[in-house]
Structures are given as structure tokens and as C-alpha cells.
Amino acid sequence: MRSRPATFSAALHRLGLNRLLLHMILLIVSTITAAPYFWALSTSLKLRRDVFTPVPQWIPPNPTLQNYVDLFYMAPFGLFLVNTILVVSGILVIQLITAPLAAYVFARLRFAGSGFLFGLFLVQMMMPIHAVVVPNYLTINAMGLLDTRLAMMLPFWASGYAVFLLRQAFRQVPRDFEDAALIDGCSGLRFLWHVLLPLAKPTVIAFSLISVVTHWNDFLWPLIVTDSPAVRTLTIGLAMFVQQESGADWPVLMAGTIFVTLPLLLLFLVYQRKFIESFMYAGLKG
Amino acid sequence: MLKDRRLRYLGRSLLVVVAAVGLLVSQASAQGERLVRLTFYYPVGVAGPLARVVDGMVQEFNAEHPFIEVVPVYSGDYDPTMMKVQTAVRGGNPPDIAVVEISEFPTLLAMGAIIPLDDYIAQHPGYIDAFFPAFLDNSQFEGQVWGIPFQRSTPVLYWNKAAFAEVGLDPESPPTTWTELADYAQRLTTRTGTDVTRWGVTISGGWNDWLFEGFVRQSGGQLIDFHGQEVKFNSPEAVEALEFWVELMQGLKVGPPHSTWASTPPDFVAGRTAMLYHSTGIMTFLKSSADFPFGAAFMPANVTYGAAVGGGNFFIFKDIPQENQDAAWTFIHWITSPEKASYWSAASGYVAVRADAYELAEMQELVTEHPEYLVARDQLAFGHGKMMAPVYQRVREILKSALDDAQAGLVSPRVALDRAQEEMERTLRSWIQTR
Numbered sequence: 001m002r003s004r005p006a007t008f009s010a011a012l013h014r015l016g017l018n019r020l021l022l023h024m025i026l027l028i029v030s031t032i033t034a035a036p037y038f039w040a041l042s043t044s045l046k047l048r049r050d051v052f053t054p055v056p057q058w059i060p061p062n063p064t065l066q067n068y069v070d071l072f073y074m075a076p077f078g079l080f081l082v083n084t085i086l087v088v089s090g091i092l093v094i095q096l097i098t099a100p101l102a103a104y105v106f107a108r109l110r111f112a113g114s115g116f117l118f119g120l121f122l123v124q125m126m127m128p129i130h131a132v133v134v135p136n137y138l139t140i141n142a143m144g145l146l147d148t149r150l151a152m153m154l155p156f157w158a159s160g161y162a163v164f165l166l167r168q169a170f171r172q173v174p175r176d177f178e179d180a181a182l183i184d185g186c187s188g189l190r191f192l193w194h195v196l197l198p199l200a201k202p203t204v205i206a207f208s209l210i211s212v213v214t215h216w217n218d219f220l221w222p223l224i225v226t227d228s229p230a231v232r233t234l235t236i237g238l239a240m241f242v243q244q245e246s247g248a249d250w251p252v253l254m255a256g257t258i259f260v261t262l263p264l265l266l267l268f269l270v271y272q273r274k275f276i277e278s279f280m281y282a283g284l285k286g
Numbered sequence: 287m288l289k290d291r292r293l294r295y296l297g298r299s300l301l302v303v304v305a306a307v308g309l310l311v312s313q314a315s316a317q318g319e320r321l322v323r324l325t326f327y328y329p330v331g332v333a334g335p336l337a338r339v340v341d342g343m344v345q346e347f348n349a350e351h352p353f354i355e356v357v358p359v360y361s362g363d364y365d366p367t368m369m370k371v372q373t374a375v376r377g378g379n380p381p382d383i384a385v386v387e388i389s390e391f392p393t394l395l396a397m398g399a400i401i402p403l404d405d406y407i408a409q410h411p412g413y414i415d416a417f418f419p420a421f422l423d424n425s426q427f428e429g430q431v432w433g434i435p436f437q438r439s440t441p442v443l444y445w446n447k448a449a450f451a452e453v454g455l456d457p458e459s460p461p462t463t464w465t466e467l468a469d470y471a472q473r474l475t476t477r478t479g480t481d482v483t484r485w486g487v488t489i490s491g492g493w494n495d496w497l498f499e500g501f502v503r504q505s506g507g508q509l510i511d512f513h514g515q516e517v518k519f520n521s522p523e524a525v526e527a528l529e530f531w532v533e534l535m536q537g538l539k540v541g542p543p544h545s546t547w548a549s550t551p552p553d554f555v556a557g558r559t560a561m562l563y564h565s566t567g568i569m570t571f572l573k574s575s576a577d578f579p580f581g582a583a584f585m586p587a588n589v590t591y592g593a594a595v596g597g598g599n600f601f602i603f604k605d606i607p608q609e610n611q612d613a614a615w616t617f618i619h620w621i622t623s624p625e626k627a628s629y630w631s632a633a634s635g636y637v638a639v640r641a642d643a644y645e646l647a648e649m650q651e652l653v654t655e656h657p658e659y660l661v662a663r664d665q666l667a668f669g670h671g672k673m674m675a676p677v678y679q680r681v682r683e684i685l686k687s688a689l690d691d692a693q694a695g696l697v698s699p700r701v702a703l704d705r706a707q708e709e710m711e712r713t714l715r716s717w718i719q720t721r
């Protein structure tokens with residue numbers, strides 16, 4: 001690990017950059033990235049007539065929390081939040097059981113047709129949700145699960161993407177580890193649990209975040225399989241404020257956006273380091 | 287103290303509920319009728335707490351009809367609503383009632399998803415005749431009525447009176463012809479160097495196909511003759527309309543060639559455009575946001591005034607029990623009564639769908655205070671049904687990309703529309719073959 005900063009600053013030097021310059025660039029980039037979020041926050045605290053001003057106003061001239069009050073008046077956002085959390089975690093928990101098991105098989109075991117089967121998993125990854133909406137709906141309907149939270153989770157319990165990611169991570173663990181574990185009498189599921197999964201932790205966390213974000217933002221499937229507000233999720237509530245014919249009610253829409261994205265933002269801040277690590281993780285060293 | 291009052295209130299409302307349930311049960315057993323539960327998909331097309339308004343009307347209906355319970359299901363805006371309807375119908379689980387964008391009517395018809403309503407309509411003499419004829423264009427096929435107008439709008443021209451006064455135009459006289467429109471737009475456009483600081487006129491993008499239909503009507507043409515089963519995308523009238531657009535955007539440079547449906551009302555409010563073509567649905571937004579006087583007018587005429595109406599209609603679905611269809615009709619008939627139509631119009635900004643709604647006292651009051659609401663109604667005399675065809679989403683895309691290409695100056699209006707015509711014919715032919 002000690003070698004990295006050295007090569008890093010060497011690389012910077014080659015590019016003609018020093019740390020100060022680098023920080024300035026990063027500052028600019030992060031300002032650009034964060035600006036829309038702050039703009040949304042600012043809009044959510046404005047009165048309607050203060051939204052479109054000739055000179056952009058970052059600080060609301062007449063700050064108000066009324067938009068948040070209106071938001072909760074128009075739709076049960078608290079309930080939607082609970083539903084979203086239930087659905088998203090319900091999907092993730094099962095995915096974290098099914099995906100490592102499948103990935104372990106594809107990474108470590110050789111059997112007839114394993115390549116073909118893995119190919120099928122990849123095909124699932126490439127299939128857009130729109131292509132399978134009707135068949136999935138028929139299945140859910142046949143199971144009598146329409147208009148339930150389960151209907152929003154079930155189709156995502158097996159994820160080709162998760163299997164693919166974890167298989168790649170598992171394959172980077174050298175054979176020597178497995179041999180060593182085998183000698184100590186640790187094989188199969190125990191090896192998966194005690195050796196592979198801990199080593200693949202950054203991948204697991206990265207996938208978890210991706211899964212959470214994807215299903216947090218999912219709109220079409222929940223809209224189609226649910227009817228009653230009692231089981232519906234945040235994105236459906238948010239969509240009530242984006243209107244096709246008349247444009248949008250911006251302050252309330254932004255209040256909704258802030259409310260919907262805030263939990264994700266907090267989650268990311270907590271797991272930020274792990275998340276970044278997992279993308280830099282380039283196998284074992286030494 | 288507060289808590290106390292709340293508790294008492296809760297107690298009292300509980301009592302009311304218990305009493306109502308008791309009444310319901312006793313009535314039900316007395317007449318031996320069963321409760322019919324109806325699923326009602328609805329999109330909300332304009333901003334504001336309209337989901338609440340719909341819920342409120344449904345609750346009122348349910349309270350008045352002890353044997354029918356309508357369950358409103360918010361289904362996104364028009365496109366997601368159509369997807370939800372199609373999936374549910376294919377899945378053998380259709381809703382009982384849905385409000386669907388009017389141009390999707392042929393698709394619903396071709397799917398065999400909906401029922402004709404003539405037998406129901408015949409039960410109420412005079413009922414259907416009260417609707418504005420332009421609103422019924424998108425309901426009829428081969429002599430039968432399949433849909434009932436509900437949330438309906440039409441595009442109008444908004445103008446900024448302050449900007450008119452600033453350049454010496456009469457703030458009370460909007461342009462009435464295309465020639466005046468082009469002339470006024472030139473005077474209203476302001477530039478710093480080559481940068482435009484205020485456009486003369488903005489023809490909103492996004493639903494520009496809908497606005498374009500109006501321009502074609504103003505030239506005396508029509509884009510799709512659904513009843514004659516003919517596509518006329520490259521008719522002389524359509525080419526003339528698109529040439530006028532391109533003249534405004536590329537020739538005179540008094541209108542932006544690109545814009546989105548959601549961004550142009552804010553542009554108008556911020557004074558970045560002096561005139562705006564948009565739906566009547568934004569009236570409420572403009573009123574609450576603009577800090578200058580503005581007006582709404584008929585879209586200027588070429589050989590005539592003209593507009594294509596828009597919005598959503600009620601449909602009743604096939605493959606649901608007869609008693610559900612009957613109850614669905616009871617609901618639709620109730621919610622399109624003059625009283626409810628005027629209430630819905632006042633709450634939403636949509637045009638009231640029937641003429642007699644405007645005779646009611648509360649509607650009279652509203653239009654005396656805000657005469658702009660009458661512009662949309664009066665323009666209906668020159669209104670026509672919106673173009674419709676099966677695979678409507680695809681049809682829209684074809685027309686929109688032709689318009690966008692011509693607006694951007696990439697191809698001439700004639701070439702763009704010739705191509706669109708060709709592609710339309712190919713699309714519809716292959717649709718027929720795959721059926």
C-alpha cells in the first residue's frame with residue numbers, strides 16, 4: 001500500500017500538477033456536482049413566484065417550509081418511505097443470499113453446461129425491464145400477489161448482475177487460498193462464508209448500494225403492480241408532481257426530490273469509503 | 287387542550303363512521319344488493335393537488351351510492367397510465383374504469399379492451415348532446431360512442447401585455463392572423479448582439495405535434511383522418527404550416543427552434559418570451575407565478591381559426607362483470623353532470639366538457655373574475671378532435687422527429703413531412719399485417 005502515494009504523486013508530477021492545483025480542480029468538480037442538489041434544496045424552500053427570477057437566487061428571499069407541508073398533504077409520503085425501505089431491503093436481503101451461492105458455483109465449480117448457464121445469467125442482465133413487464137405481471141397475477149409489497153420484490157430476488165460481479169470478485173481470490181482452506185478442513189459453504197465473502201466485501205457493498213439505488217428509483221414496475229397507496233413507494237408519490245400538460249409545480253416537486261433522495265445520500269455518506277474502495281480494488285497484492 | 291379536542295373529534299368521526307356502516311349494512315340487507323367495487327385508473331395531467339380533488343369527488347360519489355365503491359388508483363401521467371392499462375388488460379385483470387389520453391382510443395379499440403356506451407347513453411336523453419362536439423370527436427367510431435370526455439384542454443396563445451406596451455403594441459390586442467403573429471414577434475424579439483434576450487413567440491416543444499395539428503387546422507387541413515383511414519402528413523396545408531414555423535424559427539429567428547413542454551411556461555413567466563403557445567392547463571400556474579399582466583387568446587388564424595383538443599376520456603372495460611359495467615356507467619354519468627363538470631373545471635383549470643356547465647352560478651362567477659377561462663371554451667367552436675391512430679406512441683415519434691428536424695433547419699419542411707408520411711404508411715401497414 002505504501003507504494004501507491006509515491007506513484008500517485010509521480011503521476012501527478014508527470015501531468016504537471018501539484019497537490020494545490022489538484023485540490024482546486026477537485027473543488028471545482030465537486031461544486032459542479034453538488035450545485036444541482038443545492039439548487040433543488042433552495043427551490044424547495046421558495047415561494048412559487050420566487051422560483052423564476054431574472055437573476056438566480058441561491059438563498060430563498062422568503063424561505064418557507066410550506067412546500068414540505070403541502071407534499072405530505074398531497075400524498076402519504078411517510079408511508080411511502082416505509083414501503084420503499086421495506087421493498088428495497090426485502091430485495092437486497094434475498095439477493096445477498098442467492099447471488100453469492102450462484103456466483104460461488106460459477107467461479108469455483110466446473111460442470112457440463114456451466115458456461116452456457118452463465119451466459120443465460122448474462123442475458124438476464126441485458127434484458128430491459130420493459131421487455132419482461134407483461135410476463136412478470138402474468139406470473140405475479142397468477143400467484144395472486146398483485147398490489148402487495150412482495151410483488152415489487154419478487155422479480156428481483158435473482159440478479160444476473162450480482163452473480164456476475166461476485167463471480168468476478170471470487171475468481172480473483174487465488175487458488176492457494178482454497179487449497180490452504182481445504183487442508184484445514186474448510187470447504188464448500190464454510191469456505192464461501194469465511195474466506196470468499198470477506199475478501200469480496202467491497203464488491204458486496206458496491207452491489208448492495210447499486211441494488212438499493214436501482215430499486216429505490218424504480219418507477220414503472222411498482223406503478224404497474226400496485227394500486228393502493230398503502231403499499232406504494234416514494235417514486236410514485238413523486239410522480240404526482242411532474243405533469244405532462246402543465247409542466248411541474250417546482251417548489252413542491254423539489255421538496256419531494258429532497259425528501260426522496262436524502263436517505264440515499266445519507267447512506268452513501270456512511271458507506272462512501274467502502275464504495276470507492278470497491279471500485280479501486282484490483283485483486284490481491286503480493 | 288388541543289389533544290383533548292382532537293380526541294373528541296376522533297371520537298365523533300368514529301361514531302359517524304360506525305353509524306354510516308350500520309346504515310349501509312341495514313340497507314344492503316333490506317334490498318339484498320351486493321356492494322360493487324370498481325377500480326378506477328386516473329392520470330393527473332395538470333399541476334396542483336388534483337389527486338386530492340379526484341379522491342374527494344370519488345368519496346362523495348361513494349357516500350351517495352351505498353352499493354358502489356369506486357377505488358381511485360393514481361396511475362402516473364398519460365404514458366404510464368396507458369402502460370398500466372395495457373399490462374392489466376393483457377394480464378386478464380382489467381380496471382373497471384380508466385381515464386386514458388384521447389389519442390390512445392384506437393389502440394384500446396384494436397385491443398378489444400373497451401365497450402361501446404350507446405345503450406347507457408340512450409338511458410339519459412339529452413346527456414351526450416350537452417358535450418362540446420369537438421370533445422366527442424375522439425370518442426366515436428363507426429357510429430358508436432366509446433368514451434366520455436373528462437379532463438380536456440386545448441392550446442391557446444398567451445401574451446405578455448407589459449412586453450406589448452413596451453414595444454408600442456396595443457397590450458389588449460393579441461395577433462389574430464399568422465401575418466400579425468410574425469410581425470408582432472419580430473417587434474417583440476430583443477437582442478444583445480446576436481444573443482436573443484427575449485423571443486417574440488415560443489411554440490413549445492415536447493408536445494409540438496399537438497400544437498402543429500392546430501396550425502394545420504388553421505390552414506384548413508388535417509393530419510390523420512381516422513374515420514376515412516387516411517394519413518395526410520405531407521398535405522399542402524401541413525407543409526404550409528411547417529414552412530411558417532421554420533420561417534419564424536430559422537428565417538426571422540424570432541422563436542426558439544428547441545424547447546421542452548415543461549420549460550416554456552417558466553420562460554414566459556421570466557419574460558424570456560413575449561408570446562407562448564401552450565395548453566390551457568398552465569393558466570393556474572401562470573396566474574400564480576407571473577408578476578406582469580398577461581392574456582390568453584385564440585391561436586391566430588391562417589385561413590381560419592383552429593385547434594386540436596387534448597386530454598383524457600373515460601372508458602369502461604370489457605371482460606368485467608355486467609354489474610361492474612353498470613356501476614361504472616353510474617359513476618361516469620354522475621361525475622360528468624353539469625355540477626361536477628363545473629366543479630372539476632374550476633378546481634383543475636381544465637375546460638368544462640359540457641356547455642351547460644357554464645350556465646351554473648359558480649362557473650359564471652369564475653369566468654366573470656377570470657375571463658381567460660372562456661377563451662378556451664370559445665375556441666372550441668373552431669376545435670377538432672386530436673389525431674389518433676393505433677400504435678399512437680410510434681406515430682407521435684415519427685411526426686415529432688420530422689418537426690424537430692425541420693425546426694432545427696436540418697431538412698426542408700417538405701422533405702421532412704414526405705419522409706414522415708412514408709414512415710407512417712410503412713408503420714401502419716406493418717401494424718395491420720402483424721394483427
